Amino acid sequence: MPDTAPVTLPEQLGFGRYFTDRIFVQRYNTQQGWHDARIATTKTLELDAAASVLHCGQAVFEGTKAYRRPDAAVNLFRPEKNCERFNASARRMGMPEIDVAAHIAAIKQIVTLEQRWIPTQPGSALYIRPVMIAIESVLEVRPSNDYLHFILLSPVGPYFGGGLKPIAVQVERDYVRAARGGTGEAKTTANYAGTLMPTRRARAQGYDQVLWLDAVERRYVEELGGMNVAFVIEGKRIVTPALTGTILPGVTRDSLLRLAPDLGYAMSEERLEIEQLLREIDNGTVTEAFALGTGAVIAPIGRLGYNGKDHIVNHAQVGPVTQRLYQTLTDIQYGRSADKYGWTEQLS
Ligand SMILES: Cc1ncc(COP(=O)(O)O)c(C=O)c1O
Numbered sequence: 001m002p003d004t005a006p007v008t009l010p011e012q013l014g015f016g017r018y019f020t021d022r023i024f025v026q027r028y029n030t031q032q033g034w035h036d037a038r039i040a041t042t043k044t045l046e047l048d049a050a051a052s053v054l055h056c057g058q059a060v061f062e063g064t065k066a067y068r069r070p071d072a073a074v075n076l077f078r079p080e081k082n083c084e085r086f087n088a089s090a091r092r093m094g095m096p097e098i099d100v101a102a103h104i105a106a107i108k109q110i111v112t113l114e115q116r117w118i119p120t121q122p123g124s125a126l127y128i129r130p131v132m133i134a135i136e137s138v139l140e141v142r143p144s145n146d147y148l149h150f151i152l153l154s155p156v157g158p159y160f161g162g163g164l165k166p167i168a169v170q171v172e173r174d175y176v177r178a179a180r181g182g183t184g185e186a187k188t189t190a191n192y193a194g195t196l197m198p199t200r201r202a203r204a205q206g207y208d209q210v211l212w213l214d215a216v217e218r219r220y221v222e223e224l225g226g227m228n229v230a231f232v233i234e235g236k237r238i239v240t241p242a243l244t245g246t247i248l249p250g251v252t253r254d255s256l257l258r259l260a261p262d263l264g265y266a267m268s269e270e271r272l273e274i275e276q277l278l279r280e281i282d283n284g285t286v287t288e289a290f291a292l293g294t295g296a297v298i299a300p301i302g303r304l305g306y307n308g309k310d311h312i313v314n315h316a317q318v319g320p321v322t323q324r325l326y327q328t329l330t331d332i333q334y335g336r337s338a339d340k341y342g343w344t345e346q347l348s
Pocket residue numbers: 063223224225226227228248249250251252253292293294295
């Protein structure tokens with residue numbers, strides 16, 4: 001039964017700091033497949049110190065959101081796309097897949113039970129975090145035979161704080177996030193662990209995020225630590241790095257590739273050279289830049305630091321294309337406008 005007592009949460013939710021009471025959890029072993037699905041009333045997990053995830057790091061996760069509509073109903077946004085990526089990540093990491101319909105049903109079950117936690121302040125949502133970890137007690141370096149799948153929920157505000165505020169991004173020259181043939185296009189924990197120290201370093205230098213370059217030449221733009229990236233050319237054309245196997249194929253990115261042309265902006269996937277992009281920022285050919293993802297939605301980039309020099313995009317102001325894409329996408333997600341793409345699924 002859904003709990004109906006109101007939840008008191010601070011106005012500023014931050015991102016991923018608060019959690020609902022319950023999680024969905026199920027187990028897997030090679031004999032039984034997925035089994036023992038249940039709603040647990042605590043998010044504390046009991047793990048053996050030998051659990052394989054703690055040693056080999058076999059873990060994948062996802063991020064999608066439930067949005068409160070103006071009519072108080074609840075929208076999910078492209079949940080099947082998200083569950084398909086969860087399975088793609090699981091395959092890459094040698095882990096078992098979950099039936100997409102069963103995974104969506106589990107998401108709907110736990111979100112329905114916990115819907116009183118869906119925040120209503122502007123830009124907020126209930127973040128849904130499915131995770132799969134290897135739990136066999138074994139130190140041998142091989143795929144585990146036992147897994148745990150759980151779904152955690154967190155009421156969140158906008159990733160970068162309130163409003164469409166331009167962020168500052170440092171182009172990383174010393175470290176790389178992912179190499180071809182590696183795990184860059186899987187949403188696995190190791191990809192994030194390796195970004196933490198360089199991102200902390202960038203923050204200490206006054207930036208919000210790191211922009212990763214290709215691992216071989218450090219020449220081509222890839223993505224941010226937890227978001228894809230796109231640039232607006234002369235106010236009418238949008239470019240985003242092509243998927244080369246090292247970039248996470250974002251659901252937001254995929255949605256904009258469909259949406260942007262309908263708003264009159266051609267959008268293409270290209271190999272983008274950093275030095276050329278920076279020249280085009282400086283000479284005004286690149287008129288806007290933005291990060292895009294479930295957490296950040298669409299976040300304007302106002303400043304790009306490279307080799308000790310800052311390049312200012314659009315006078316560090318939110319540009320009209322970024323603004324329009326943000327508005328159009330969020331209107332669909334929150335059910336404020338008709339969804340002609342069939343991307344939203346309402347909880348019944
Ligand atoms: C590394 C990385 N790139 C891109 C994205 C954006 O993907 P999506 O739009 O599906 O949230 C994310 C977020 O999941 C991410 O972690």
